[in-house]
Amino acid sequence: MAAVFQYGVARALSDPNLKLAIDRTTVTAERKRAAALADYPQFAAARERGTAIKDHVVANLDHYLEEFERNATASGAKVHWAADADEACRIVLGICREAGARRVTRVKSMLGEEIGLPHALEEAGIERVETDLAEHIVQLAGETPSHIVWPALHKTREQVSALFKAAHRVPHEADTVEAMVESARRELRDRFLSAEVGISGANFLIADSGAVCVVTNEGNAELTTTPPRVHVVTAGIEKLVPSIAHAFAMLRLLVRSATGADLTQYTTFHCGPKRPGDRDGPEEFHIVLVDNGRSRMLRDGLREMLRCIRCGACMNHCVVYRQIGGHAYGGTYPGPMGAVLTPALEGVDKARDLPHACTLNGRCQEVCPVSIPLPTLLRGWRDRSWKEGLVPRGVRSGLGLWRFAAERPWLYRLGTAAAVRAMRLFRRGGWIARMPFAGAWTRYRDLPAPAGRTFMEQLRDWERGR
Template sequence: MSVLAETSGFDARTGQALADARLKIAIDRTAGTARAKRAAIVGAWPDFAVARERGREIKDHVVENLDHYLAEFERNALASGAVVHWAETAGEACRIVVDICRRAGARSVTRSKSMLGEEIGLPHALEAAGIERVETDLAEHIVQLAGERPSHIIWPAMHKTREEISDLFRQHHADPHREETAEAMAASARRHLRERFLRADVGISGANFLVADTGSVCTVTNEGNAEMTTTPPRIHIATAGIEKLVPTAAHAAMMLRLLVRSATGAALTQYTTFHTGPKRAGDLDGPDEFHIVLVDNGRSRMLADREMRPMLRCIRCGACMNHCPVFNQIGGHAYGGTYPGPMGAVLTPALDGLSTETRDLAHACTLNGRCREVCPVDIPLPTLLKGWRTRSWREGLEPETMRRGLGFWRWAGTHPRLYRLGAALAARALRLVARGRGRLGRLPLLAGAWTRYRDLPVPPAGPTFLEREAERLRRETRP
């Protein structure tokens, strides 16, 4: 676990992140590339807006009829030879997976990247059970070697620079790379993981989609690690949130087009596999047993909450993070939960409960709306974040200083003349303190929070915005 992830308190984690110059370099390299690639591939798809609306309709339809599609999925999965398990909580889901591993006498398991697994604490549960866990996704492998948590749902190691990854591989790989290139380091990881793929007793994957009419589990990777995780072992366990359903394979294909373009900026992911039951007579490979663990873990509460229900559309593409100005400054670990960025700021209090620990996440947002603009299923993330702010206020979770400060602000706003006078005096005072400089690097007392990590632009000379607006209205009303 990284020091940043262990630090208690959102403010403390944010402070550490903003002070880490290497973190900013790592985020800029990855998120910047992701934004450029997504813009190019979406710009080349004339019907993207239509597809986006279609994706939203598919997910809303499934959520409104979740009981029907869950029953259909279970029926068809059982018919294919799979075993379906139901888990109401994270702890129950972990117990089911660990019990399957124990019954199989598993000493080693391979795991393909799964944010649900992180959500339910599966890595820790396997470790507590004495079962060796091998992360097979390259980025997850890096995070595991570093003893840290993922910092992004698509690129779990985006907080690491190439130089840091090189040092990790030289420390932990028996046959490390000799040249510090991406190709050489990937080859080093491949040599390290190959033996572990082949000796694993159980392979554990997540699920990008669950196809109701076939009982299939769809996995998507760019490295082929999911196939190597699910095919050689005797047992394949897939863990999935109950909201991952789509009605048919055709709907899955539609959602895949949206997912891949939004997640990686590609037209098609390298490896897209539909797992339908265990190995059959005549099959050359595949698991002898296929277990599917369907996890609720707070999703039924979201379903019952009309305001938060749109969050169940989320297909975990990560586009909202890549375009979020806050995430791009502080990275994923500062959020403290499994899911970072705008979607994490909504999901974490929904799954873990609204508390003094999770209320800060909704405030880590400028409400600029970029997250909704790029969301492939049109989740109203800014509206949901404002909803958490309202609930936090209503439940008395906001600090007393904030409540008093906003109370004074409200009083000032209801006295326009005093407000305009105060604004004008404040602007002139800032210009006086600046003494000709264009920016202020430090402000006194409580105002110092504004300049702790950034400079404050000095208001330009001349009339304030309110004064200019008042003059405009006077001109427009003159006969």
């Protein structure tokens, strides 16, 4: 995995388009979020309340799961439970087969990506139509999402244009973003209306009504979930809220943090299948409640991570994400929240590098709308990978050496005094361009030359002279 991550980073850094594409979206997102919060002086209080709502739900998760199941069943929905990803996919495929589905439409859902649903549908020979514009782009490119809100954030408009021209039946002519969006609208319209099954995720599960809240700005969710005979929802068990009023409190935080809008254009609550007299809607409504590691996170000290509402603010503000993008992280979820989630979902032995690819600057925690202490959780993974002996021997012995010196101040001072003097031998005009043992750093950038003497030496002189 270490090699895989290093390779992913190297590939990302050498991609001439990627940094440009990442900046175009994340810089806008950062600016819009800041403007939205400037108009919302109640944000700090709302954030505290949202954090308390999620903590309350997680502390009573068994109670809310049962309440939701009871009410959803009463509304005519069929509730399924899945302990892991394979089970969840089996359930969804079973529903699709039962419905005789040849074509399914899908609304972007990170849980769907997490459980490998796109792949499972393909393997089952069912045509999968991604309806979110970004997911459509990602599907045409044969890739995976690189951001949880903007899955195609890594693509430039030029790349999107080429993809659409190659794949669409009546592609755009003018190379404007407007024309490309229109091309996708044309391409997908009849697909929406001819699918046998529509699959969505859930932003919130409303315990006291059994309703499922799904938000989009494109309107693709309703076009996905209304025409087909069957609507399937896959949702993580942490998505619960007690009531719709609680959902509204969370939506204010989610949308501002994600896109900087105050509310998504389309905010829909689905409650059961088509009712007598209804003009449209699915005849069958299935909800698959997926654990896939969440109860383990609850047990293993990652309870705070279950607050996450998937807004993406942490990655938009992350200095590492903004250099390497989402794919380098290798898991379903990128950025700071992904660096905490991926080791939990895939095992710390497989994802040990992710918690280390972090400067601990704390920006993610600062912008998180539910105050998840991401840096603390990342440090927890570092701690665990050390205790489980997953840290490579070179790093372990280096740290051992450092510790030996750090516990003996006289030795530490002697060592640093020698080091700063030695380093100055390599300086050229205040900078070090090359030095033994520092090749990994100096290959890409110069190192500032240190002062002639250590801080402790200078302090001692200053105190003497006083």
